Amino acid sequence: EPTAEQQHFEHLISEDSRVEPRDWMPEAYRKSLTRQVSQHAHSEIIGMQPEANWITRAPSLKRKAVLMAKVQDEAGHGLYLYSAAETLGTPRSVLNEQLLSGKAKYSSIFNYPARTWADMGAIGWLVDGAAICNQVPLCRASYGPYGRAMVRICKEESFHQRQGWEILYELSHGTEAQKQMAQDAVNRFYGPALQMFGPPDADSPNSQQSMQWNIKRFSNDELRQRFVDMIVPQAEALGLTLPDPDLKWNEARGHYDYGQLDWNEFMSVIKGSGPCNVQRMKRRREAHANGAWVREAAEAYAQRQARQAAE
Ligand code: ACO
DSSP: OOOOOHHHHHHHHHTOOOOOTTTTOOOOHHHHHHHHHHHHHHHHHHHHHHHHTTGGGOOHHHHHHHHHHHHHHHHHHHHHHHHHTTTTOOOOHHHHHHHHTSSSSOOOGGSSSSSSHHHHHHIIIIIIHHHHHHHGGGOOBBBHHHHHHHHHHHHHHHHHHHHHHHHHHHHSOOOOHHHHHHHHHHEEEEEEHHHHHHGGGGGGGHHHHHHHHHHSSSHHHHHHHHHHHHHHHHHHHHTTTOSSTTTEEEEOOOOOOOOOOOHHHHHIIIISSSHHHHHHHHOOOOOHHHHHHHHHHHHOOOOHHHHHHOO
């Protein structure tokens, strides 16, 4: 016999309603959400690094201001997401420790280097574009704090995608060398951006349960297909090609077919052997250590406030 609490949870899910922090929830639901939301938060924070790398070298004051705003937005996304994750019961210090110790994952895509200015364009267009495709359905995730955080994040991601598109558009309509730089960036980021959606459905251990719980609304392959269908005409408008000889319209399916992705590479990147994993983690540990005084000061301030309130 399910308890009244269990029935309430099942009812919320079957009504496509929202689960809030005060509600009873199965331990497995709590655990899987903590996993997904914290990995998502870590990705936003680690994702600041490839772009921060270009702030000092942006080609104009305007580009620099835009890029700085974008990188700050990513920090904000990390903060909303850590806050949403904390409502599930695990403190941020613990989540952070899981990242620093290498136990928690973060998105594969941020383990690739940003080599040229055009990479800022490709990251905005393809990486943030993939992020939007994946995250818009998460605005309806059954867990309230996560879904609400995603609404604002998606609005900001749309701006990020537009700024990436605009960088690539200018480069692809510039000199021959600029156009080549844009094409080279797209060549390097296309495959890894498609892999952001996660392993193929048959190899995705979490999807089925997450979909039953209304956390995920579409499978990894469904969202990947949606993304491919979206970027093909956009690439044409940019005058750039997508580096996949198997990419072609399939009239019967009403979708673009695309070629096999390199899943061995993906597995090796998420296991820590991508081109920049070591560098990204080293930088994050340094930043955390350098921020110790801020955490200590905030803690001392909070304690003083609490003492004064008690007096
Ligand atoms: N990079 C790193 N790890 C990944 C990736 C990826 N691109 N895709 C899947 N994985 C991991 C999963 O986290 C899972 O590992 P775990 O069980 O140890 O947690 C494993 O591979 C198997 O994958 P799935 O069973 O498909 O996992 P899940 O159902 O959680 O789906 C997905 C993965 C699609 C990434 C989902 O967690 C999600 O939508 N997350 C929110 C979005 C997000 O995190 N975006 C971050 C990048 S976008 C940005 O920050 C700009």
